[in-house]
Each structure stands twice: as structure tokens, then as C-alpha cells.
Amino acid sequence: MATIATVELTSDLLSDNMSVIADTTLMKAGTTADDLDQIEYGVVEIATGDEFDLICSTPTATKASKLYVKNHSIDETYYIAITQNAQAIGKLYGGPNGSGDWMFIPADFHDAAADIAITSNGGTNKVEYALFHEGTALTTT
Amino acid sequence: MATTTATITLASADLLTDALSFSTTATLTAAGTSTGLTATTGLGRKKLASGHAQYTLFDGDQYANGSHKVYLKNTSTTASQYFTIEINSEQMGKLYAGDWAFFPWEANADTNDIKIDPSADSMVLEYMLFIDE
Numbered sequence: 512m513a514t515i516a517t518v519e520l521t522s523d524l525l526s527d528n529m530s531v532i533a534d535t536t537l538m539k540a541g542t543t544a545d546d547l548d549q550i551e552y553g554v555v556e557i558a559t560g561d562e563f564d565l566i567c568s569t570p571t572a573t574k575a576s577k578l579y580v581k582n583h584s585i586d587e588t589y590y591i592a593i594t595q596n597a598q599a600i601g602k603l604y605g606g607p608n609g610s611g612d613w614m615f616i617p618a619d620f621h622d623a624a625a626d627i628a629i630t631s632n633g634g635t636n637k638v639e640y641a642l643f644h645e646g647t648a649l650t651t652t
Numbered sequence: 653m654a655t656t657t658a659t660i661t662l663a664s665a666d667l668l669t670d671a672l673s674f675s676t677t678a679t680l681t682a683a684g685t686s687t688g689l690t691a692t693t694g695l696g697r698k699k700l701a702s703g704h705a706q707y708t709l710f711d712g713d714q715y716a717n718g719s720h721k722v723y724l725k726n727t728s729t730t731a732s733q734y735f736t737i738e739i740n741s742e743q744m745g746k747l748y749a750g751d752w753a754f755f756p757w758e759a760n761a762d763t764n765d766i767k768i769d770p771s772a773d774s775m776v777l778e779y780m781l782f783i784d785e
Contacts, residue, residue, distance in 0.1 A: 598742035
């Protein structure tokens, strides 16, 4: 049950055109044979000024979860601010023709406060996200 | 104008009933503009010395508040070896052997450093910063 994440970075900033490619198979923490086998995948639209937890910390504490987030806004002045435990990580800006920013990070949700929160700015941002994880604490009805 | 792009592809044939496969490309630009980023550290490789202490990889007071992008890769092939990544002392996660990460970095305060802490001696990190000047 393998999931493969590949990144390709290209740039003409340097004299030699750069092309860096890396891929990884998403594994549970510290293993080579046990793949991450659960996923939370969705799309949300967030009005400007709204802030909420995209991923709360309880699902996957101290594991090797991977989080993907993409801003699909087509306006380059729109952005979502990403924070973890109120600490700024960075901003994902929109862009024309789907060229908006994305990120892919290891997220170990090391304690109860380590939520990943997003705040929408500039206008309504459409955000795609996927969390590959090792398990969630489902809420008892 | 320089053009820098970052493409991610996520694919799985068997995680879901329907095959998962999607790809997206971001054009890296200065904050709130369509102007391409104009500076980079280039691709670096660092072998961390014995003692595996925590290192400051990028210092927040060396960069303006902006739309920087960070690329990291743990080149280890030992599954249990990882780098712990921190931003301003907040632990983001652990980058296990072979894993890579790509994320925006705001550098919005002098204390907003990116620090790495290897779990073992002599681990090698590959890294690159695209800078919003």
C-alpha cells in the first residue's frame, strides 16, 4: 500500500539550469516495510479573516504523518497563513492558472497544542489538503 | 525574470479504491506579486558532526519577512534516523530517512529560525532556500 511523493524543483536562477528531483515512499515512523495507510483528503473554501484548525493535533501524535496543503486561489495577493501552535510557519499565496503555492511537511503533532491552523487573507481562499497518517482518535458519539 | 517552479506528485495505486494520482506546480514568486524569486542558496549538502546537536540551518534575522521557500531532504538510508525540524522552537515534525519537505518560511521575526536536530551522528542533510529579497 505504497504512496509515493515526488518533488521536482526547477530554476534558471543559477548559471546552470537547476533541476532537483526527489521522491519518497510514505512510511510509518522509523520503518521501511510499513506504509502510511490512512488518509484525510479534502478541499475547503475559507472566507477572508477566518482562522481554524486544518488538522487538530489528536489524530497522529508523535508519528510520521505527512501533510500536503495547496492554495488554489487564482489571485496572487490572496494567501493563507500557516501556523502551528500559534507559531508562524509561512504563507501560501495564490497564483493564476493553478500556480499557487503548496507545501509538504512532516507533521508529528507532538503535543495537544500542536495544531496546524490556517488563516485566510485577501479574499476567499480555496485550499486543498491531504494528511497521510497512522491513525486518528475518532470522537465517541 | 527568473522562473522557479516546484512540482509535487502524490500517487498511490492501492491506498484508496480509486487510484490516487495528482500533481500540481507552483511558480515561486515574491509575496503578493507575480515577480519570480530572485535569489537562492543553491542546493547544499551538510554532513553533521558527531554529538548530533541542534543546528540553526536558517537564521531568521538574516532574512527579510517574505515568501521564502525551504527544501530539505534526509539522505540517510537507515530507517530509524531522522531530523527533527523546528521553527522558532516549535517542533514541526521529523524527517525520516529518504523523506523530503518543502514549505514556505516567513522569517517574520529574528527568532524565527529553522533548526534541525539529527537523531544520530554523521547524518547528511540536503537543503535549499529560495529567497524573497
